[in-house]
Every structure is written in structure tokens, then in C-alpha cells.
Amino acid sequence: xxxxxxxxxxxxxxxxxxxxxxxxxxxxxxxxxxxxxxxxxxxxxxxxxxxxxxxxxxxxxxxxxxxxxxxxxxxxxxxxxxxxxxxxxxxxxxxxxxxxxxxxxxxxxxxxxxxxxxxxxxxxxxxxxxxxxxxxxxxxxxxx
Numbered sequence: 741x742x743x744x745x746x747x748x749x750x751x752x753x754x755x756x757x758x759x760x761x762x763x764x765x766x767x768x769x770x771x772x773x774x775x776x777x778x779x780x781x782x783x784x785x786x787x788x789x790x791x792x793x794x795x796x797x798x799x800x801x802x803x804x805x806x807x808x809x810x811x812x813x814x815x816x817x818x819x820x821x822x823x824x825x826x827x828x829x830x831x832x833x834x835x836x837x838x839x840x841x842x843x844x845x846x847x848x849x850x851x852x853x854x855x856x857x858x859x860x861x862x863x864x865x866x867x868x869x870x871x872x873x874x875x876x877x878x879x880x881x882x883x884x
Contacts, residue, residue, distance in 0.1 A: 765873035766835075770827035772866055773838060777821025780845070783859075784814025802851045809852060816845055827874070835874050842870040 787810025804812070820841050826834025846867035849860040 765869075766827065766877045769838070769870040769873035770824050772870055773820050773824025773827060773842070775824075776845070776863065776866060776870075777817045777819070777824055780813045780817025780820060782817075783856075784810045784812070784817055786810065787813060800854055804851075806855070809855065812848055813852075816841070816848055820845055835877065838874045839871055842867045842874070846871070 787806045789810075820838075823834050823838045823841050827838050846864050849863040849867065853860045
């Protein structure tokens, strides 16, 4: 077997140490989107069928009925989970769509803060990570 070498004086480019972190971050973001989407679907179902599951809020500027919030979480959750599966498959459309949906999820969780404050803050933090990981990654094919 003959080993090919680079022309004299040239070296292959050194791997970027940050690239491994970003690639791993994208895989983690895809898993978070898949799991977070499924949890949002369950959160939506709880809001649709069990209005007394969440705290009732007095005067709130962005007041929506809990059934309405349930439908919002259900729809966003289905879209986020499907996009998370696309991110794990390495689809370029899923990365861009994931950034948009994670942003939408972040906004809906912010508006849902009075109903489930601890959960909303956790989801906001995870959405920020997903946005960063998907925005920082430059695709060279499949993620997994």
C-alpha cells in the first residue's frame, strides 16, 4: 500500500478544537429539542384537559386561558420535537428552523412564567443553549 503525502512545505489544516464542542452541542441541542418538544406536548395536554393543573394568575398583561396555553404548547411542542429529529439527522433546514422554533419557545415560556415559573426559567435557559449551538455550528454533512 502506497501512502500519499502532502506536497513539500504544506500541512493539512489543524483541526479546530472548538469544532468538537460545537458538534457535540448540536447533537445535545437536537436531543434537548426532541425531549423538550415531547415535554411541551405533555404540558399542552395538561393545560387543555386539566385547567386546574397550573396556578391561576390574577391580572396579567398577557392573559390567555389555560386551554389556549395548552394548545400553544401542544403545537409548538410538536414542531420543536419534529425539528429536533431533523437536527439529529443533520438536515440543514432543521438547523435554521430550530433556531426560529427555539426562539418562539423561549418567548412562549417567558409569557408562561406566572403559571409555572421554575419550569419556564429552566426551559428558557435550555432554549438559549439550543439557539447558540445551532447558530454556532457550520454543517459539513450529518451531525450523527
